[in-house]
Amino acid sequence: MPDDSFVVTPYEVKGAIDYDRLRELFGTQSVDDPLKERLRELAGGELPPLLRRGVYYSHRDLGVLLEQYVRGQRFFLYSGRGPSGPMHTAHLLAFDLCRWFQERFRVPMYIQITDDEKFWLRPGTTREETRSWGLENLLDILAVGFDPARTRVYFDTRSIGTMYPVAVDVAKRIPYSTVKAVFGFKPATNIGLVFYTALQTVPAFYPSYRAGRPVPCLIPCGIDQDPHFRVTRDIAESLGYPKPSLLHSQIVPGLLGGKMSSGGNEKDNALFLNDPPKEIDRKVRNAFTGGRATVEEQRRLGATPEVCSVWALWRTKFARDDTEFERVTSDCRSGAMLCGECKGKLLERVHPFLEEHAKRREAARPYAESLIVGDTPGPAPDLPEP
Amino acid sequence: MPDDSFVVTPYEVKGAIDYDRLRELFGTQSVDDPLKERLRELAGGELPPLLRRGVYYSHRDLGVLLEQYVRGQRFFLYSGRGPSGPMHTAHLLAFDLCRWFQERFRVPMYIQITDDEKFWLRPGTTREETRSWGLENLLDILAVGFDPARTRVYFDTRSIGTMYPVAVDVAKRIPYSTVKAVFGFKPATNIGLVFYTALQTVPAFYPSYRAGRPVPCLIPCGIDQDPHFRVTRDIAESLGYPKPSLLHSQIVPGLLGGKMSSGGNEKDNALFLNDPPKEIDRKVRNAFTGGRATVEEQRRLGATPEVCSVWALWRTKFARDDTEFERVTSDCRSGAMLCGECKGKLLERVHPFLEEHAKRREAARPYAESLIVGDTPGPAPDLPEP
Numbered sequence: 125m126p127d128d129s130f131v132v133t134p135y136e137v138k139g140a141i142d143y144d145r146l147r148e149l150f151g152t153q154s155v156d157d158p159l160k161e162r163l164r165e166l167a168g169g170e171l172p173p174l175l176r177r178g179v180y181y182s183h184r185d186l187g188v189l190l191e192q193y194v195r196g197q198r199f200f201l202y203s204g205r206g207p208s209g210p211m212h213t214a215h216l217l218a219f220d221l222c223r224w225f226q227e228r229f230r231v232p233m234y235i236q237i238t239d240d241e242k243f244w245l246r247p248g249t250t251r252e253e254t255r256s257w258g259l260e261n262l263l264d265i266l267a268v269g270f271d272p273a274r275t276r277v278y279f280d281t282r283s284i285g286t287m288y289p290v291a292v293d294v295a296k297r298i299p300y301s302t303v304k305a306v307f308g309f310k311p312a313t314n315i316g317l318v319f320y321t322a323l324q325t326v327p328a329f330y331p332s333y334r335a336g337r338p339v340p341c342l343i344p345c346g347i348d349q350d351p352h353f354r355v356t357r358d359i360a361e362s363l364g365y366p367k368p369s370l371l372h373s374q375i376v377p378g379l380l381g382g383k384m385s386s387g388g389n390e391k392d393n394a395l396f397l398n399d400p401p402k403e404i405d406r407k408v409r410n411a412f413t414g415g416r417a418t419v420e421e422q423r424r425l426g427a428t429p430e431v432c433s434v435w436a437l438w439r440t441k442f443a444r445d446d447t448e449f450e451r452v453t454s455d456c457r458s459g460a461m462l463c464g465e466c467k468g469k470l471l472e473r474v475h476p477f478l479e480e481h482a483k484r485r486e487a488a489r490p491y492a493e494s495l496i497v498g499d500t501p502g503p504a505p506d507l508p509e510p
Numbered sequence: 511m512p513d514d515s516f517v518v519t520p521y522e523v524k525g526a527i528d529y530d531r532l533r534e535l536f537g538t539q540s541v542d543d544p545l546k547e548r549l550r551e552l553a554g555g556e557l558p559p560l561l562r563r564g565v566y567y568s569h570r571d572l573g574v575l576l577e578q579y580v581r582g583q584r585f586f587l588y589s590g591r592g593p594s595g596p597m598h599t600a601h602l603l604a605f606d607l608c609r610w611f612q613e614r615f616r617v618p619m620y621i622q623i624t625d626d627e628k629f630w631l632r633p634g635t636t637r638e639e640t641r642s643w644g645l646e647n648l649l650d651i652l653a654v655g656f657d658p659a660r661t662r663v664y665f666d667t668r669s670i671g672t673m674y675p676v677a678v679d680v681a682k683r684i685p686y687s688t689v690k691a692v693f694g695f696k697p698a699t700n701i702g703l704v705f706y707t708a709l710q711t712v713p714a715f716y717p718s719y720r721a722g723r724p725v726p727c728l729i730p731c732g733i734d735q736d737p738h739f740r741v742t743r744d745i746a747e748s749l750g751y752p753k754p755s756l757l758h759s760q761i762v763p764g765l766l767g768g769k770m771s772s773g774g775n776e777k778d779n780a781l782f783l784n785d786p787p788k789e790i791d792r793k794v795r796n797a798f799t800g801g802r803a804t805v806e807e808q809r810r811l812g813a814t815p816e817v818c819s820v821w822a823l824w825r826t827k828f829a830r831d832d833t834e835f836e837r838v839t840s841d842c843r844s845g846a847m848l849c850g851e852c853k854g855k856l857l858e859r860v861h862p863f864l865e866e867h868a869k870r871r872e873a874a875r876p877y878a879e880s881l882i883v884g885d886t887p888g889p890a891p892d893l894p895e896p
Contacts (some may be wrong), residue, residue: 295705311685311686318705450878453760
């Protein structure tokens, strides 16, 4: 009997997730070796760690998108962020992957900042707060290294004039019963949040809408976001747009073990990009690991990387290369390296990364606003051909 | 026992409406003689026929608005139109009344064109159709004679950039359960329509939002639209805006008797502003009246103006003055004038009106677009002080 006691929706992740079972439940495809090989071949080089290490493990129609690419149909990338506070390192994964695709395939990247959604979702938050976090978060995203000439931003409350016609078309196709079933909405859910999925669909369709022909779309996202885009895919063809392809990641575990958002301790559960160095040290030192009860036991039996929040950081972002990642993993499993030592080594990677990140985000500040699609339905977000 | 078998919502009007009972059910106030006298006094002249003849018969806080006016607080007018086809003469009533208020009180008028709502509401309609009807309808509304210097237009799909911040604030305050209860939405209702009431609320709040102080608002509307604005009034104070005052009209009966929209015969049920003269003749000649079965009987017993669709036209729009209106009414009731003669006399008023209207709507064409609030949240729709 599969254990289906876990819950994964865009608004709730709980329980111990069985990822293969989740893929079955959602009806998605596996990122298997032949697909990885095809992608490697078309990209003309090695796959990024997030794909090599199985973090992005599930997809919908990625193969279809690649075969269209081979036949000359250029795709675009779309990912987003709900700005309700500072970003942490796990928030960057989808953008890291997008950056790799942009670099290798020289394709446009569209970033959505959903400040309206976060305002609707959080009872105590003001519209000014989510808008202001929206710009701060955008700098963190651009710091990942997108090519500004191939990147545009849908900032919901600032780009609505452009987005609205497509949102209006989409909203007409989605009955309340669908969003109720997919997102688990209650009678008390506000009508903004009910409407919102129409806006999250816009960037997937907009380039096709503007071009007047199907433009394939690839959306890397956490698998918890799949329900949003399942709705998008369900209505795409009735509006004459291609179904977007999806590439799903596993959910990165929080530093305290278990899920990333854990109520009151949220701040301690992740490495935020604006945390001061001492705070980073403290959090990593306190992080939940897969270690044993005693040093003696761990030397003898080894630890369990798969449940360890520190190993997840090595795996998803901080290992310099595969050699380092494999050494960390085997030394953990064998008991050759204890948790304290492992945490010290990780910190040697995290600190320089955050210093570099801070510089890159400031470097993005002068041009960030210029990438935001305006309110006026004027110029298409048509980016130069490669 | 009051007869509550009638139904009045923004999306459905059916049964024989008992207007006093409807006022009780909705909990609105009566437009009584002292209020009319106060309004006449402040307006510095006679009330318009629509108020004198009891067509606008119900209100919420009109007295409050007038006393604020006396204390120097200028109000503004707001009315709207859902553009799904050509307008008929009954559509003009709220605008006729607004025009009178604008002329007498020299106040700003805001017109909302809800092309998104009509697109969401009508299964077979395209977004381009409702948008295009929106501009056509706007010309008919401006032909009523608003002062362009004191009039601005919220055209939903064109003004969304300006409207959205306030719509976002409003949407957060309205749970799905409220719109379900108020509008009778079903699981199959699309999420655009669920969201829409937030947009219909925007013009009532926008001037206060821009000014940063409470600006009173007066909304003349059919009493079937009261539920929309009841939601608006319920949330106003929590957002720091004054509750809009409402002035409600009775529902004008259709030419075929009964309600105005009667399915397949809709086109024959009203005098459309773009109907050719022969069509107008035919419709009036076929109109449902309060006449008797035979001429002899009608001469002897008289007819019943209160149930007559032709009398409703005299009453709401076409009587040249009170003398004419009273003569028509008493000659009908006494049997002195038969229905055929009455219809002929009415046509002598309708034809010149429609000719004149057509000229005035063409005169509005050159400036209509310039009154539309843009997508860019730029200039406030702040109109010159009188």
